[in-house]
Amino acid sequence: MSGDAPPKEIIKGAIQALQETEGMDLSITLVGDEETNKSHVTHLKSGTASSRISFLHAPHTISMEDTPTKAVRNNPDSSLVKGIKHLSDESEIFISSGNTGAVVAAALFNLGRIPGVARPGLAGITPTVKSGSVVLIDIGATTDASPENLAQFGVMGNAFAKNVLGKEEPKVGLLNIGEEQSKGNKLTKKTVSLIHKTDLQYIGNVEPHLLLTEPPADVVICEGFAGNILIKAFEGGAEGTLGFFKQALRSSLRAKLGGLILRPTLKKLQNQLNYSQFGAVPLLGVKGIVFVAHGRSGARAIKNAILNARQASRWDLPGKIESEMERIDFSE
Amino acid sequence: MSGDAPPKEIIKGAIQALQETEGMDLSITLVGDEETNKSHVTHLKSGTASSRISFLHAPHTISMEDTPTKAVRNNPDSSLVKGIKHLSDESEIFISSGNTGAVVAAALFNLGRIPGVARPGLAGITPTVKSGSVVLIDIGATTDASPENLAQFGVMGNAFAKNVLGKEEPKVGLLNIGEEQSKGNKLTKKTVSLIHKTDLQYIGNVEPHLLLTEPPADVVICEGFAGNILIKAFEGGAEGTLGFFKQALRSSLRAKLGGLILRPTLKKLQNQLNYSQFGAVPLLGVKGIVFVAHGRSGARAIKNAILNARQASRWDLPGKIESEMERIDFSE
Numbered sequence: 117m118s119g120d121a122p123p124k125e126i127i128k129g130a131i132q133a134l135q136e137t138e139g140m141d142l143s144i145t146l147v148g149d150e151e152t153n154k155s156h157v158t159h160l161k162s163g164t165a166s167s168r169i170s171f172l173h174a175p176h177t178i179s180m181e182d183t184p185t186k187a188v189r190n191n192p193d194s195s196l197v198k199g200i201k202h203l204s205d206e207s208e209i210f211i212s213s214g215n216t217g218a219v220v221a222a223a224l225f226n227l228g229r230i231p232g233v234a235r236p237g238l239a240g241i242t243p244t245v246k247s248g249s250v251v252l253i254d255i256g257a258t259t260d261a262s263p264e265n266l267a268q269f270g271v272m273g274n275a276f277a278k279n280v281l282g283k284e285e286p287k288v289g290l291l292n293i294g295e296e297q298s299k300g301n302k303l304t305k306k307t308v309s310l311i312h313k314t315d316l317q318y319i320g321n322v323e324p325h326l327l328l329t330e331p332p333a334d335v336v337i338c339e340g341f342a343g344n345i346l347i348k349a350f351e352g353g354a355e356g357t358l359g360f361f362k363q364a365l366r367s368s369l370r371a372k373l374g375g376l377i378l379r380p381t382l383k384k385l386q387n388q389l390n391y392s393q394f395g396a397v398p399l400l401g402v403k404g405i406v407f408v409a410h411g412r413s414g415a416r417a418i419k420n421a422i423l424n425a426r427q428a429s430r431w432d433l434p435g436k437i438e439s440e441m442e443r444i445d446f447s448e
Numbered sequence: 449m450s451g452d453a454p455p456k457e458i459i460k461g462a463i464q465a466l467q468e469t470e471g472m473d474l475s476i477t478l479v480g481d482e483e484t485n486k487s488h489v490t491h492l493k494s495g496t497a498s499s500r501i502s503f504l505h506a507p508h509t510i511s512m513e514d515t516p517t518k519a520v521r522n523n524p525d526s527s528l529v530k531g532i533k534h535l536s537d538e539s540e541i542f543i544s545s546g547n548t549g550a551v552v553a554a555a556l557f558n559l560g561r562i563p564g565v566a567r568p569g570l571a572g573i574t575p576t577v578k579s580g581s582v583v584l585i586d587i588g589a590t591t592d593a594s595p596e597n598l599a600q601f602g603v604m605g606n607a608f609a610k611n612v613l614g615k616e617e618p619k620v621g622l623l624n625i626g627e628e629q630s631k632g633n634k635l636t637k638k639t640v641s642l643i644h645k646t647d648l649q650y651i652g653n654v655e656p657h658l659l660l661t662e663p664p665a666d667v668v669i670c671e672g673f674a675g676n677i678l679i680k681a682f683e684g685g686a687e688g689t690l691g692f693f694k695q696a697l698r699s700s701l702r703a704k705l706g707g708l709i710l711r712p713t714l715k716k717l718q719n720q721l722n723y724s725q726f727g728a729v730p731l732l733g734v735k736g737i738v739f740v741a742h743g744r745s746g747a748r749a750i751k752n753a754i755l756n757a758r759q760a761s762r763w764d765l766p767g768k769i770e771s772e773m774e775r776i777d778f779s780e
Contacts, residue, residue: 181628217631245691256625259633293588293676296513299549301591301673324680328688341633342677344625348656349678353685356660359577360720361693364713374710381696381703388692 117148117177117195119213120411126213127156129418133426134165136419142426143168145207147199149175174198180411184217188225200226203404208429211396211421213409220257220399227404230434232441235261236401237269237340238408239276240347243388244331251277251335252291252327256344257399263303264446266290266337267310271444272400273335274316275437280428281334289322289333291342297321303339311337314444324349354389358382395421403434449480449509449527451545452743458545459488461750465758466497468751474758475500477539479531481507506530512743516549520557532558535736540761543728543753545741552589552731559736562766564773567593568733569601569672570740571608572679575720576663583609583667584623584659588676589731595635596778598622598669599642603776604732605667606648607769612760613666621654621665623674629653635671643669646776656681686721690714727753735766 117123130144146153150173157166174195178187188197196214200222203210212219220236229236237254244250253273258265270288277286290307292300297308299321311318322336324346338346365375375382395417396407407425409417449455462476478485482505489498506527510519520529528546532554535542544551552568561568569586576582585605590597602620609618622639624632629640631653643650654668656678670678697707707714727749728739739757741749 180626181630183630243692245688245695259625291677293591293673293680294512298513298515324677325684325687327681328684329691341625342674345623345656345674345678346681348625349659349681350685350688352657352660353682354689355657356577356682357686357689357717357721359661360575361717363577364717364720365710367713367716370709371713374706374713377702377709378697378706381699381706385689385693385696388696389689 117174118179118215119409119413120180121213121414123148123152124156124160125414126418127153128160128415129413130169130422131157131160131162131165132415132419133422134168135163136423137426138164142422143170144422145170145172145202147172147174147202148177148195149173172198172202178215178218180215182215182218184215184221187215187218188221197222197226200406203227203406209405209407209425211407211409211418211425213411213413213418216256216408219406219408223399223402223404223406227402227406230401230403230438230441232444233268233272233401233437235265235268236399237272238397239273239400240343240397242328242347242350244327245329246331248334249281250327250331250333251281252338252343252347253335253400254338254340254343255347255397256340258340260341261303261339263306263310266303266307266339267314267446268401268441270311270316270335270337271314271440272437273337275440276398276400276433277334279431279433279436283334285317286334287319287332288316288335288337289319291336291338291346292321292323295321295323307337310446313446358386358389395419395424398428398433400433400437405429405433449506450511450547451741451745452512453545453746455480455484456488456492457746458750459485460492461745461747462501462754463489463492463494463497464747464751465754466500467495468755469758470496474754475502476754477502477504477534479504479506479534480509480527481505504530504534510547510550512547514547514550516547516553519547519550520553529554529558532738535559535738541737541739541757543739543741543750543757545728545743545745545750548588548740551738551740555731555734555736555738559734559738562733562735562770562773564776565600565604565733565769567597567600568731569604570729571605571732572675572729574660574679574682576659577661578663580666581613582659582663582665583613584670584675584679585667585732586670586672586675587679587729588672590672592673593635593671595638595642598635598639598671599646599778600733600773602643602648602667602669603646603772604769605669607772608730608732608765609666611763611765611768615666617649618666619651619664620648620667620669621651623668623670623678624653624655627653627655639669642778645778690718690721727751727756730760730765732765732769737761737765
């Protein structure tokens with residue numbers, strides 16, 4: 117209920133996901149105003165998919181403007197909180213395109229943290245030109261993170277890259293403003309000594325400009341504020357480049373002709389770079405499988421989020437993170 | 449001497465700048481190993497440009513790996529420190545593609561701060577698709593900046609946008625991870641109340657993804673670490689998009705044909721997006737005109753840096769920043 121797109125778009129994505137998995141083990145509970153949701157399902161011609169949809173009524177909505185902790189405490193009847201509670205009771209996966217901070221707060225209150233984890237991290241996954249992908253953690257769950265938080269993000273991101281992306285010995289780097297060890301701020305400098313206490317294959321500082329082309333690491337640790345700026349700047353850099361390109365395509369007759377011929381290629385590229393392809397990113401460190409989708413997520417993003425998240429229930433990532441955490445002692 | 453490109457490249461750029469300004473008031477002092485520099489000038493066929501080149505011998509070099517403050521203190525004979533000292537004595541502009549932190553430290557020690565300015569800020573300038581440009585301050589001079597530092601970056605960036613970019617009443621925003629006022633970290637939240645003590649035309653939080661396409665502000669305040677990540681992620685986002693695009697151009701015969709026709713357009717686009725077009729960015733808040741060029745700057749970037757910086761001596765930006773600072777009281 118609390119994403120930037122109308123509920124109808126979200127429900128459309130859910131129905132599409134069910135239609136693409138006909139005969140498979142997927143059912144969806146729509147959490148929100150029951151009457152609204154039911155009428156959308158009826159009007160959207162969901163066909164046989166509707167038999168795999170159930171409804172959980174939640175009369176309230178937490179908005180993007182709400183202060184996360186307070187909103188979660190004061191709104192036990194919101195779709196976001198009821199959805200997370202449903203996860204701890206009955207469902208296997210929870211997906212939301214709502215207020216990220218509120219999802220994190222609700223997950224912490226109702227699911228709790230994996231033993232040993234101080235703060236959860238959102239693991240972003242970016243495609244790379246070279247092939248393969250890079251895990252960026254944290255991209256916005258925990259702002260004002262401590263060095264210990266960052267080292268733990270590394271451990272969780274490593275578990276994700278190993279178990280989900282199938283990388284055998286992931287290389288782990290630290291997001292920084294220079295390659296050299298002397299570069300960075302107080303936080304990055306303190307973090308390095310803690311990372312050395314882990315058995316991560318640590319390769320040092322990683323700068324943003326190489327991440328999409330020739331990433332030197334499989335997992336990049338970042339503080340939530342900087343990580344969120346990073347991922348949104350990649351998005352902006354891609355949108356800006358496409359914008360400049362489209363402008364250039366109007367600059368001459370020759371360019372216009374080339375643009376016409378390349379129209380299908382450009383469409384494919386735009387799709388490839390669009391966040392809706394990935395759908396949603398996992399919140400690591402809490403006891404449960406929680407995915408956060410982009411606030412602007414429409415039907416396509418939600419469909420992909422559901423299909424990708426569906427794979428997640430097989431990984432038992434919370435269990436794997438727990439056993440990794442047990443092996444590490446961050447104390448001085 | 450201390451950039452990532454060899455001195456020969458830097459000198460080539462300097463000679464090109466002199467050649468493009470023949471008959472105009474520009475002369476250049478090359479600071480570094482005098483013998484090396486002289487032999488490059490001789491071999492690079494500088495022609496009449498050589499009469500406007502002088503040499504300042506500096507036997508030492510501060511490297512990218514050096515810790516800024518220590519390196520500046522211990523190396524009074526480095527090209528970087530001697531260059532900054534030359535600025536306070538004789539020259540009007542100093543340009544370096546060396547260690548950014550060391551340039552900042554040397555400028556603080558030898559030129560000093562403009563009265564009222566607590567920390568200097570590097571003002572990045574990004575082009576936008578819509579037209580015009582956006583000033584991002586700070587993009588890496590001051591990491592671990594305080595709320596007061598950030599509010600002052602706003603004042604300095606505003607003076608820059610007004611006096612240099614000719615914007616009458618610049619709109620000023622704060623880089624953040626959400627549009628809503630409740631979003632952000634401790635630093636951004638504390639900064640907002642200080643910004644309200646200025647007479648800046650403050651428009652609130654600004655997210656990275658809109659900056660290159662439809663920027664809501666003319667000046668964006670950011671902490672140095674996040675600002676540096678932002679600018680390098682834009683660079684990476686552009687490089688990544690071009691990389692994916694080139695990949696797509698090999699995917700079919702039709703795409704190959706389109707790519708062939710668009711080759712000149714793509715070349716122009718790549719140039720437009722390349723940092724070397726802008727050359728260098730000004731360090732605001734110190735008593736003197738200091739420009740920092742990208743570490744990777746080659747001849748083209750250095751030439752553009754010199755030509756752009758040459759305009760700067762007319763602005764008297766240090767004087768304008770000083771009078772803006774006098775009007776503001778940040779104390780509680």
